[in-house]
Amino acid sequence: MFYLSKIEHELPLPPSRLVLPIREAIHMELEKLFLDKVIANLGLCISVYDIRSIDGGFIFPGDGAPTYTVVFNLIMFRPFEKEIITARLLSSDADGLRLTIGFYDDIYIPASRLPDPNHFVETEPKKRVSSGQESTANPSSKKGMWYWDYDEQEYPITDVIKFRVTNVSYPQIPVEQPKESKPFAPMLVSGAIDDDGLGPISWWFGDEDEDE
């Protein structure tokens, strides 16, 4: 789930930071620059782990700040394929589930990777009132709840869910985005819950008490 990534970066240090010890100033600047940002093919930056080396400090012509060459390690959130992660259900619609782990929300379980057989129960679309006009939700993504049909019973797919990572992708930043489209996600995690031990954790631990 978490990795260290070694990075070299040319860092201009603003004059306001020069009152601090150089290492502390650079650390703060790196945090401002990388923290909570997605770097393509590396993942989401969680924290600056350590600074390996600081070189340079030259003020280039026309520049109002010294530039340092810094080598440092970042803690990155980058799930690997087939990793098992516990997440919480954020929303579910006809396309599948969207999960969150608190610090990262772009986790999707497509409907094709839900336990089979299953069915989707649509909830009443809530009308949202904005600036005196009524607008209904997008019909293509109807909100509702998924159920796993097993042994003539239906089990709701809800609450805390254990899933397997199937793919991590880094889509290209779009030049233009349609108004109705959902916000751009620089990193997408796709998962599956179509295996034993996966899905809501209540499924697998609710039965043990009954057996006893």
Next chain:
Amino acid sequence: LECNAGALTNFEVLDFLRAKGASKDPTRVIAKVAQSEYKVYDYLVDTAASVQTRESINEFLTSVKQHDLAKAEVLNILNIGPAAEVELYPIIEDCDERFGDEGVLEIVELVKKTLPLPLNMKQEEITKVDEETATLKNEKGNQISQDQSEGGEQMNTS
């Protein structure tokens, strides 16, 4: 320079954030910890990592060498802390073919022995014990009331 300079377990990240000053402190102003780092801390503190120690992890890593597990599988086991066989099946590829029922049971027992139980599991066990105690007390109470109604002396339960 290096995309993967080493994988970190959830415990190592949690330990790093704790060393930085992250805690359950409600104000969250004193420590030099960013809001995004606190979100990671809040997630990790509810996982198996919150009760693990360096010693328990090292003990597990030493003991698990006898089983032919991939590095990713070991990392997954450390992060999840499976306390039941059903939790182990999605983690280990071709679980039955590679280990069989006995092998799987061995790994689960090893996890239970070396790694502390996650807090939520502990809580469930505590609740179960409390329920059993309450049941016993009720039964004893019933016996006492029966003895008294029959004119017998009250039992000394101390």
